[in-house]
Amino acid sequence: MSALPGRPDLDQLRHQARELMRAAAANDEQALSRIRMVSQKQTLSAAQLAIAREYGFASWPRLRAEVLRRQGGAEPDAGALAVAHSDSDTAHKSWQEMREWCARLLESRTGQGVAEWNEQIAAGTPPKRADEPALRKWLSAEGVTGYAQTLLVWETFGYPGFLVADAEELIGKQYADRPQLRPVFDAVLRTLPALPGPVTVQARGTLVSLVSPRRTFAVLKPTTKSRVDLGLRLDATQPGGRILPARDLGQATVRISLATPGEVDDEVQAWLTKAYDENTAPPTGKPRLPARPKPVLGTMTVVVQGSELPGLTCQPEPDGTVHRNVHVALATTAKGIAEGQPWLTVPLKPGLAVEPFPGDAKEARWKVTVTVRGSADDGYDFTGPSVGGDRTDRNLGLVWGDVPGDGTLQLFRGAKLRLVDVPPDLITDAMRPGHRLVARVRLTDDKGNPVCARLRPSHLAWSAEPSGPAAPARPDVNALGRTARAWVRSPGGPRS
Numbered sequence: 001m002s003a004l005p006g007r008p009d010l011d012q013l014r015h016q017a018r019e020l021m022r023a024a025a026a027n028d029e030q031a032l033s034r035i036r037m038v039s040q041k042q043t044l045s046a047a048q049l050a051i052a053r054e055y056g057f058a059s060w061p062r063l064r065a066e067v068l069r070r071q072g073g074a075e076p077d078a079g080a081l082a083v084a085h086s087d088s089d090t091a092h093k094s095w096q097e098m099r100e101w102c103a104r105l106l107e108s109r110t111g112q113g114v115a116e117w118n119e120q121i122a123a124g125t126p127p128k129r130a131d132e133p134a135l136r137k138w139l140s141a142e143g144v145t146g147y148a149q150t151l152l153v154w155e156t157f158g159y160p161g162f163l164v165a166d167a168e169e170l171i172g173k174q175y176a177d178r179p180q181l182r183p184v185f186d187a188v189l190r191t192l193p194a195l196p197g198p199v200t201v202q203a204r205g206t207l208v209s210l211v212s213p214r215r216t217f218a219v220l221k222p223t224t225k226s227r228v229d230l231g232l233r234l235d236a237t238q239p240g241g242r243i244l245p246a247r248d249l250g251q252a253t254v255r256i257s258l259a260t261p262g263e264v265d266d267e268v269q270a271w272l273t274k275a276y277d278e279n280t281a282p283p284t285g286k287p288r289l290p291a292r293p294k295p296v297l298g299t300m301t302v303v304v305q306g307s308e309l310p311g312l313t314c315q316p317e318p319d320g321t322v323h324r325n326v327h328v329a330l331a332t333t334a335k336g337i338a339e340g341q342p343w344l345t346v347p348l349k350p351g352l353a354v355e356p357f358p359g360d361a362k363e364a365r366w367k368v369t370v371t372v373r374g375s376a377d378d379g380y381d382f383t384g385p386s387v388g389g390d391r392t393d394r395n396l397g398l399v400w401g402d403v404p405g406d407g408t409l410q411l412f413r414g415a416k417l418r419l420v421d422v423p424p425d426l427i428t429d430a431m432r433p434g435h436r437l438v439a440r441v442r443l444t445d446d447k448g449n450p451v452c453a454r455l456r457p458s459h460l461a462w463s464a465e466p467s468g469p470a471a472p473a474r475p476d477v478n479a480l481g482r483t484a485r486a487w488v489r490s491p492g493g494p495r496s
Contacts, residue, residue: 003056004055008070014048017047037348039118045060045103045115053345102147103151109143111293115333115351117152118155119333119349119388120388135153135156142391170204171208174221178222181225181228183261184258191269196280207221207231218231219252229246229256231254232246234271294379297431298431302396303365304417306365306441308444309444311359313326313359316452326359326400327357327409329409332353336368341354346408349411353399354366359450368384368396370382370384370387371383380424396416396419398451400413417455436466437463438465439462442459
């Protein structure tokens with residue numbers, strides 16, 4: 001495990017993640033192996049997670065938070081991506097920065113980060129991931145729209161090539177074979193500080209987008225070797241004079257053809273201002289409200305009490321594979337881990353295995369806090385770091401795996417405790433002050449192997465009970481082996 005430098009640089013860590021992703025895309029075996037330790041996907045978030053885990057942090061946000069803590073400052077928010085109103089402050093913003101902004105937007109709107117949403121998408125039914133339209137339809141129903149939705153689509157189906165390149169690199173390629181047009185592009189950028197508000201400059205593969213705080217209002221594209229097209233999003237403007245019809249310019253409805261810097265005059269400035277104003281103001285008419293998470297009703301304590309564990313060895317697979325040093329743990333994300341709790345990484349999975357119990361333990365016990373949304377009348381919904389599944393399949397998950405002592409749990413099966421199957425009256429009772437929801441689980445199936453899949457009433461019983469004073473059973477950390485014991489963490493990093 002690498003040690004984080006005393007004065008770490010967040011930009012350098014981002015660069016490491018991008019380089020790791022590029023190497024994996026080039027089929028570098030070492031890079032592929034590093035990413036596969038945390039995910040089956042070759043995405044930027046997977047590369048960032050791999051870097052974070054290598055430095056001893058449960059997630060990229062925790063690594064970033066520690067870097068910022070050591071720097072004694074705070075990370076710029078979304079406004080820091082905007083172009084300031086002076087020529088000297090105008091800069092091209094990379095799509096790597098934009099991706100992190102989208103990730104923060106996703107988490108602020110939904111309460112869940114990229115890793116959590118990726119888990120839900122990966123665990124969904126095949127039709128959900130059949131193609132991009134199907135995924136977008138499902139995400140819209142879940143209240144994820146706009147840039148946040150596009151980010152999750154890229155996470156699932158792959159990022160465009162321009163997303164792993166720097167802004168200057170992308171712009172340089174656009175004008176490499178037509179350098180005489182670069183001054184036209186620069187002349188348009190010099191007009192941006194005169195606009196009424198902040199502008200974000202986003203470089204893509206073949207064009208550059210100019211984005212207001214609401215959405216893209218203009219694009220710049222060197223369409224031929226003799227002209228740059230300034231595309232404008234002006235829904236009510238018809239072609240006429242210098243205003244021409246737009247084709248293949250993203251969301252632009254009209255365009256202005258520019259051949260020399262001198263053509264970027266006051267008229268062009270006026271049209272840019274008009275496009276900015278129209279795409280910054282709130283939309284007119286009755287808004288179409290996307291599906292949103294149900295309002296928060298409160299929190300509920302859930303205690304999972306496991307008994308009849310199967311032992312340290314088992315052979316559940318048809319091929320007779322023997323699993324040794326078997327442990328069971330609660331599946332969660334980095335946000336679901338409290339200080340001092342032992343946890344293990346799960347190779348090829350973004351989630352973590354918290355409080356692992358050996359398979360020969362007398363009992364196993366986990367305690368989690370779940371956010372309850374909605375009401376008994378319109379139906380309860382459940383969210384939180386340890387809650388998996390979509391709205392029709394909210395569940396707490398148990399993971400079974402071999403623990404070789406290297407800080408990992410080698411997953412071979414999992415089990416679902418479906419919260420959506422709990423009778424509403426039990427949820428109501430469990431949310432009363434001084435009460436909790438209790439799940440009693442038989443952890444061995446009828447063949448003597450670890451239970452798996454959706455647990456049925458024969459192996460799972462729910463009840464609402466008063467909160468008891470008894471301390472919860474805790475896993476024997478010493479049983480995890482010397483290397484695994486080092487994975488007991490505090491928010492700042494590993495400790496033994």
